[in-house]
Structures are given as structure tokens and as C-alpha cells.
Amino acid sequence: MATIRRSVSARLNGDGKAEVMLRLSVGRGVQLRLRSGVYVNPSRMDDGSRDRRNVGRFIMPRANQREARELRAAERELIGVEQFLLELCEETPRELLSAGFITERYNSFRWPEVYGDGRGEVEHATVYDLFGLFLEKHSYSERRVKNYEVLMRALQRFEAYRTARGGRGWSVDVDTFSVDDVNEFELFLRSEPEVALRYPEIYEGGRRPLRKGNNTIVGMFKCLRAFFNWCNAQELTGNRPFAKYSGVTSQVYGTPYYISMGERDLIADTDLSYNRELEVQRDIFIFQCYVGCRVSDLMRLTLSNIIGGGVEYIASKTRGDRPEVIRVPLHRRAAEIVDRYRGMDNRGRLFPFISPQRYNDAIKRVFAACGVTRAVTVLNPTTGREEQRPINEVASSHIARRTFIGNLYKRVKDPNLVGKLSGHTEGSKAFARYRDIDEEMMRETIGLLGD
Numbered sequence: 001m002a003t004i005r006r007s008v009s010a011r012l013n014g015d016g017k018a019e020v021m022l023r024l025s026v027g028r029g030v031q032l033r034l035r036s037g038v039y040v041n042p043s044r045m046d047d048g049s050r051d052r053r054n055v056g057r058f059i060m061p062r063a064n065q066r067e068a069r070e071l072r073a074a075e076r077e078l079i080g081v082e083q084f085l086l087e088l089c090e091e092t093p094r095e096l097l098s099a100g101f102i103t104e105r106y107n108s109f110r111w112p113e114v115y116g117d118g119r120g121e122v123e124h125a126t127v128y129d130l131f132g133l134f135l136e137k138h139s140y141s142e143r144r145v146k147n148y149e150v151l152m153r154a155l156q157r158f159e160a161y162r163t164a165r166g167g168r169g170w171s172v173d174v175d176t177f178s179v180d181d182v183n184e185f186e187l188f189l190r191s192e193p194e195v196a197l198r199y200p201e202i203y204e205g206g207r208r209p210l211r212k213g214n215n216t217i218v219g220m221f222k223c224l225r226a227f228f229n230w231c232n233a234q235e236l237t238g239n240r241p242f243a244k245y246s247g248v249t250s251q252v253y254g255t256p257y258y259i260s261m262g263e264r265d266l267i268a269d270t271d272l273s274y275n276r277e278l279e280v281q282r283d284i285f286i287f288q289c290y291v292g293c294r295v296s297d298l299m300r301l302t303l304s305n306i307i308g309g310g311v312e313y314i315a316s317k318t319r320g321d322r323p324e325v326i327r328v329p330l331h332r333r334a335a336e337i338v339d340r341y342r343g344m345d346n347r348g349r350l351f352p353f354i355s356p357q358r359y360n361d362a363i364k365r366v367f368a369a370c371g372v373t374r375a376v377t378v379l380n381p382t383t384g385r386e387e388q389r390p391i392n393e394v395a396s397s398h399i400a401r402r403t404f405i406g407n408l409y410k411r412v413k414d415p416n417l418v419g420k421l422s423g424h425t426e427g428s429k430a431f432a433r434y435r436d437i438d439e440e441m442m443r444e445t446i447g448l449l450g451d
Contacts, residue, residue, distance in 0.1 A: 005023040007020070036078060044071060130236060307327075314326065375389065
């Protein structure tokens with residue numbers, strides 16, 4: 001005879017609620033702990049401390065009728081789920097009633113969009129199905145979503161590579177992907193140009209892969225680790241392939257480079273009226289230098305973001321985890337640029353934007369046209385070695401963000417204040433990459449020692 005016992009998960013969601021867990025027992029042979037998909041306030045679940053007969057029942061509030069209605073709806077949903085499990089156990093021959101069988105049938109009943117509709121043969125959810133559910137549950141920025149899409153395509157190529165080597169249809173599976181697979185996936189990413197030469201059929205119809213730098217691979221592995229952590233938290237798998245992984249863990253960046261306020265003003269004051277398109281993108285770049293937001297946030301700003309003489313927005317990169325309003329008072333020059341382009345964009349945005357890539361290309365041309373071509377030392381992302389390049393060749397929209405942060409930090413030397421304006425958390429490791437501890441600042445620091 002099958003029995004079900006309720007409990008609540010120790011993990012809370014963003015609303016302070018915990019998922020109801022179901023302990024299914026079928027005789028002595030099958031013991032399962034299943035997610036219900038129903039969330040309640042943990043304090044409303046009776047733990048049976050006063051009366052064991054009440055364990056798992058909901059404690060109804062007396063005054064809060066809205067919560068009482070939610071709990072009654074949760075109770076009805078749980079009864080339906082429990083009824084399905086009990087009927088499944090009653091109607092299935094005992095010899096077929098394994099933990100795997102119950103889990104597959106239950107998952108297809110509870111989450112058909114991932115595990116199938118439960119009719120006929122139940123399809124096992126692929127890692128890409130779970131990636132889709134993972135992205136659906138997170139409010140990631142467009143750029144972060146694209147990073148995960150790049151990772152998924154890399155995993156698909158890795159599957160094709162393993163199969164081509166004799167893996168007989170090998171595929172990535174959240175339950176079996178091991179630390180050895182992680183290590184081999186890293187080796188595959190590092191040697192993909194050579195793989196493309198040996199197995200060209202994997203890349204038919206697509207571009208041949210370029211050499212990936214360490215930072216790129218670390219970024220992909222951070223995404224993969226986050227995905228597996230989520231699968232563990234949702235109890236979709238107990239597999240933890242990164243628990244014993246000791247490979248690439250941290251990204252390495254060179255000393256940040258940015259333009260001085262003098263160079264910024266030179267760019268702003270140079271006459272570019274002979275090329276209207278370049279002039280417009282120059283003005284947008286100068287505005288970004290005074291506001292310091294990321295290009296993804298810049299391109300969605302409208303006049304409604306201008307409030308009380310400042311620009312206010314929530315950074316798309318951290319919107320899901322830390323939805324704090326960033327406010328930057330508008331500098332006189334930035335306000336003039338806003339007024340200059342008021343109403344010019346037919347989509348209601350602050351400026352007549354072009355695509356991020358064309359914007360980056362225009363910035364390089366603006367730097368060259370304005371004579372800002374000094375050499376800077378950069379870290380080659382592929383080789384990891386330092387090299388000297390003209391700043392106009394490596395300029396992009398992100399140099400505007402660095403310019404905002406770097407020049408402010410030079411003058412106020414308060415990372416928390418500057419971080420508040422740029423949207424970095426206190427003590428952020430990312431913020432440290434924008435600070436340039438230059439010769440002038442070091443001299444001032446030594447001067448504090450006295451005569």
C-alpha cells in the first residue's frame with residue numbers, strides 16, 4: 001500500500017515561500033522524495049509537534065483571508081497530485097513499480113512541457129529542455145541569454161565530437177555528466193580549431209571555430225556551473241560534476257584603459273558635421289561617458305528615464321538578482337545632448353541608436369577622426385599576453401563606462417560612492433577592474449607620509 005507524507009523544503013523562494021515535498025512510500029522497496037511544485041509559507045505547515053495526526057496539514061490564518069484562499073488552492077492542487085500518485089501505484093503491476101518508473105510518470109504528469117505529456121512513451125527531458133526551463137525561470141539580460149545559447153551550441157558540438165570519435169550517439173545528460181566529461185569538454189573548447197580540421201562534418205554549414213581565450217572558457221564554465229547548481233536546487237538531479245573539478249576557475253584582465261577628461265572633451269568638441277552619422281554616434285558616446293551605464297541599458301533609455309535632473313534605470317545585467325535603481329545626476333553637457341536629440345528617435349528612445357556592433361565600429365572611427373590614437377597596453381584575450389595597440393583600434397562602448405568610473409575614482413577615491421553611480425555592489429571584484437591606480441594617484445598617496 002502506498003502512503004504519502006508532506007514536508008517543506010529548507011530553501012525559500014523570492015516570496016519567502018518553500019516548496020512542499022512529498023515522501024512517497026510503496027511498501028519497503030520504494031522510497032521517493034518528490035517535488036510538488038506547490039509553494040507555501042513554511043509556518044503554515046503543521047509539523048505534528050502537538051498532534052502527529054495533523055502533520056502536513058495547513059494551518060489556516062484567521063484574519064488574512066487572501067492567504068487562506070491561497071492555502072485552500074494549494075491544498076486542492078496537492079490533493080490532485082497525491083491522487084495521481086496513489087492511483088499510479090494502485091493500477092501499476094508491482095513488478096513494474098520501480099523508483100525510475102514512478103519518477104518518469106510523475107514528472108510527465110506534473111511538468112509536461114519538459115518531460116512530455118504522459119501519453120504513450122515518456123520522453124526523458126534533455127539537457128537542452130532543462131536549459132530552456134532554466135532560462136525561463138531567470139530574468140536574465142539579453143546578453144546573458146545569448147551567453148547560454150553559445151554554451152548550448154558548444155555542448156551540441158561536443159556531443160557530435162564524442163559521437164564522431166566512436167561514442168555511438170553519446171549525449172550530455174544532467175544525471176551522468178561527470179567530472180571527466182567536464183575536463184574533456186574544456187580540452188575540446190581549447191582545441192576546437194584542430195577538431196574542426198579532423199572532423200569537418202561537425203561544422204558543415206557553419207563558421208569554423210576560432211581559438212578561444214581562457215576568459216571565454218571560464219565564462220562558459222561559470223554558466224554551466226550555475227545551470228547544474230539550479231538543477232540541484234530544483235532537485236532535477238543529484239549529480240554534481242563540478243564538485244571535484246579543479247580546472248579553469250577565474251578570469252584574468254589587464255589594467256583597464258580609458259580616456260582622460262581632456263581626451264573626452266577633445267572628442268566632444270571636434271567638428272564632425274561633415275559626417276552626420278558619425279557625429280550622432282559621437283554624441284551618444286559622450287553622453288555614455290557622463291552616465292557610465294552599459295550599452296545594453298543605454299540603448300533602452302527613453303525620456304521617461306530622465307527624472308528630476310538625473311537619469312534613473314535598473315541595470316539589466318543584475319535585474320534578476322539585485323533590482324536596484326541606479327540614479328546618475330545629469331552633467332550639463334549630458335543634458336544638452338538629451339535636449340539636442342529630443343523626439344528624434346521614431347521608437348521613442350533617448351537617441352537614434354544603431355546596433356551595438358555598428359556603434360562600436362563608429363566609436364573606433366570617431367577616435368581616429370579626433371586624433372585620439374595613443375598606444376595602450378592590452379591583454380590579448382586569446383594568447384593571454386600583453387601587447388600595445390592604438391586606442392582607436394580597441395575602443396568600444398565599454399570604454400565610455402570605464403571613462404566614467406576611472407575619472408570619477410581618480411578624484412573622489414571612494415569606490416563605494418563611484419560604485420553606487422555605476423551600479424556595482426560594495427566590494428565588487430568587477431569594480432576593481434575599472435580602477436586605474438596611476439602614477440599621479442601613487443604620488444599623492446606617498447605625499448601623505450609628510451615631509
